[in-house]
Amino acid sequence: MNRGKPVTREPQINPQSVSFKPTDLIIPESLQEMFPEQVDLFKNLQDKEKQLDLLVNRKLLDLQDYQNNNINGVMEDSDKNEILRIFIYNISENQPWQLAKQSEDQSEEAKAIAAGSAQADPSWTLRIEGRFLNDEAADNASRKKFSSFLSSISVELFKGATKEKLDANNIIEWHDELQQIKSEIEREEQQFDGLDIKRVGSSIPGNPTEEVSCQILIQPKMYPIKLSILSKDLVELLGTNEITQHDCFVKLFNYIQVNDLFQFDQDKNLQQQQNSILIKSDDALLKIFQLEKFNVPQMLDIISTRLLKPVEPIKLNYTVNTLTNSTLGDMIIDLKINSDLLNKSSAGGANKSVSDLINELMNNQANSIEVNKLNENISLTLQLLNYNKIKYDFYKKFSEDPVKFLQKINDKNHEFLKIICSDSVGYNTNEYIDEEIFRKSEYYKDNIISEQVNLLLSSGRL
Structure with missing residues (x-):
């Protein structure tokens, strides 16, 4: 059986995303007055970005509409369905109990030869394989292989009851690389009927230290994408x-x-x-x-x-068992696949090209990362711009009248101290709380309320 070569990858750690307040992404009105042309240009770019996003979404819908028309109404719940049966099992090799049994069956001369030779380490092989339940011969060259019906397979290996990583390469992934494989011939050469994952050691189900468990994710292909x-x-x-x-x-x-x-x-x-x-x-x-x-x-x-x-992938939990030669038949799952749908999607031509294009648009990780970086840079720039505007206002007012400005800052700090030390505050001359102040509309101005809420949040009062 043709075995696919799994791609082993280290767990990817995403860079820390920067957290922003909504106000950090807004250009204040004071800056609009200082730089009207630049601010208008920025707003025009934002409007164009929204129009571009809308245009891309509309074109994606047009592509899916074109794809649906090519399929001519074939649905997954039609009568022309075939069953794709997937087997998940493991094979044990050179386990202690296997070597002991072999030793019992060997002659004295064979035992002496085996004792003098190097003994292989115990190992096990996890296999994920599948094919259709039809009358098509396994050696038929035109038969579609198991991987041609899948978008990806991911296997994560754990050891023991604490679910620790089995080894440094505990995550094994395979993806149908739509962008790297250029021709249909190359794609067919990369397809396989089974995926093998081999590791050294033993796995005893139920043993808190020796048990090896797997989390398997299988993503079937769908045309059109649901x-x-x-x-x-x-x-x-x-x-x-x-x-x-x-x-x-x-x-x-x-x-x-x-x-x-x-x-x-x-x-x-x-x-x-x-x-x-x-x-x-x-x-x-x-x-x-x-x-x-x-x-x-x-x-x-x-x-x-x-x-x-x-759509969420198929999630399966499997425990490796090396107490038997093979666990074939212990875990079997059946997927219902529409034969007409798959024949049309895999026959090449316009509909296949559209399907590949939609997959590339929706699964293009490189573009998503680049767009996220650009958005982050824009957010950081706006945040820095707002911060510099605060500094500019501070030094400008300070240069106009230093004494009056510092006195105003001192009064503000005194006012903030009263907010922190009491549940409410009034702005009267005798420095005592006057409830009459709260009955006037001037008290509930947006800038005053915003300052008080921010201060209470920063001090942990809210």
């Missing part, structure tokens, strides 16, 4: 737990249209109407979107970022 629905209310509305992003939008759009929830502004031109069409939420949409009114771009953004997520 996503899990996070909102229970959306599940009730659509009647399914998994759906493509395109179908989700189309079904919600039809629901809104049937229930006459669109609001149009007839006074605006066509281009303005497209950007100002509002959707009035009924009870069902209000539970899903948490908005009284929203437009189509907002709907697309919420669907892609808050309502849908990638």
Whole structure:
């Protein structure tokens, strides 16, 4: 049987993400007055970024729509299904009990030869293999191999009841590299029917120190790509737990249209109407979107970022058992695969190219990392800009009238001290709390309330 070569990777540690307050990402109005052209340019870039995100999402939906049309309505719940059976088991080699049994069956001369030769270390091999339950011969050159129906396999090895790492290479991963393999011939050469993971040692189930356990993640391929629905209310509305992003939008759009929830502004031109069409939420949409009114771009953004997520892989827990020669048959899982769907997706041509393109767009980790770095740099720059603006205001006021400015700072510090030392504060001349102050609207100005809340949060009072 053709065995795939697993790729062993060290656990990846993501760099620490920088935490920001929402106010760190906003340019203050005072800076807008000082640099109106630069601030306007920055805001225009932000608007263009939103339009670009919307355009990318729309094009992705168009690709999925084109893909659905090519499939001609073939669904996973149709009658033309085949069973992909996956076997997970281990094989034991050179275990002490195996060597003892071999020694009993050997002659005296063979025992003497074995005693003089180097004895191999005990080992075990974990195997993950599969094939379809059909009449197709195993040696058929055109037969699709096991890995061609999977996007990835991940195996993590643990030892003992404390789930410690088995060794430095305890994480083994295989991914269908869509970007690295250029041609279909190269892709076929890389496919395999089984994945082998071999380690030295023994595993005794139930033993707190000798037991080796595995967490196995298997991600099947899906055409078109389906996503899990996070909102229970959306599940009730659509009647399914998994759906493509395109179908989700189309079904919600039809629901809104049937229930006459669109609001149009007839006074605006066509281009303005497209950007100002509002959707009035009924009870069902209000539970899903948490908005009284929203437009189509907002709907697309919420669907892609808050309502849908990638389908969870198949998670399996397996315990290696070296007390027997083989555990074949102990763990078997069956996956229902639509044969027409797979034949069309793997036959090459336009639909396969679209599927690969969608996978690359959704799973491009390099671009995601680069975009996150750019967003982090922008956030740090804005934070530094706000900090420098505070310094600028301080030195500017200090240079205009040092005595008055320092006196104002002293009064503020005195005021903050009273806030910390009491549950409430008033701004009267005798330095005592006057409850009459709280009845006036001037007390509840945004800047004053913000200062007091920030101070109480910093001091641990809230």
